[in-house]
Amino acid sequence: SGVFTSKNSIEMAAAVKNLKIKVGVVKRTAKELTSYEKEITTQTDKVEKMKAEDKPFHDIKQQEEVLKEAQTCLADAKRRLDGAAQDLESLLEEEKDALSGETEMLEEAQALVKQYVVD
Numbered sequence: 001s002g003v004f005t006s007k008n009s010i011e012m013a014a015a016v017k018n019l020k021i022k023v024g025v026v027k028r029t030a031k032e033l034t035s036y037e038k039e040i041t042t043q044t045d046k047v048e049k050m051k052a053e054d055k056p057f058h059d060i061k062q063q064e065e066v067l068k069e070a071q072t073c074l075a076d077a078k079r080r081l082d083g084a085a086q087d088l089e090s091l092l093e094e095e096k097d098a099l100s101g102e103t104e105m106l107e108e109a110q111a112l113v114k115q116y117v118v119d
Contacts, residue, residue, distance in 0.1 A: 015098035019105055022088040026112045029081040036074040043067040085116035
């Protein structure tokens with residue numbers, strides 16, 4: 001005898017898998033964003049300290065480049081986080097019914113959307 005799965009349970013499983021992936025992307029990108037913010041703070045302090053200590057111009061310039069790169073990465077991470085949060089928000093809308101049984105995961109996803117979706 002074969003095992004019959006309803007189309008509905010397959011759709012639910014796919015929606016749950018998709019939700020897990022999108023929640024993971026938002027969390028990972030948010031973590032990345034925080035790490036770039038810390039790096040920028042550290043690097044800014046380092047550059048200021050080097051200027052105060054009259055370090056060689058070339059060395060200061062090099063550290064300013066590192067800072068600039070971190071700022072570029074931060075902007076990129078912000079853009080990606082915004083996109084990921086909007087994707088998550090769309091999924092929650094589109095798969096509302098299929099995900100209705102996933103209370104815990106839904107709460108986490110909704111909290112992430114609330115935190116990161118910029119209106």
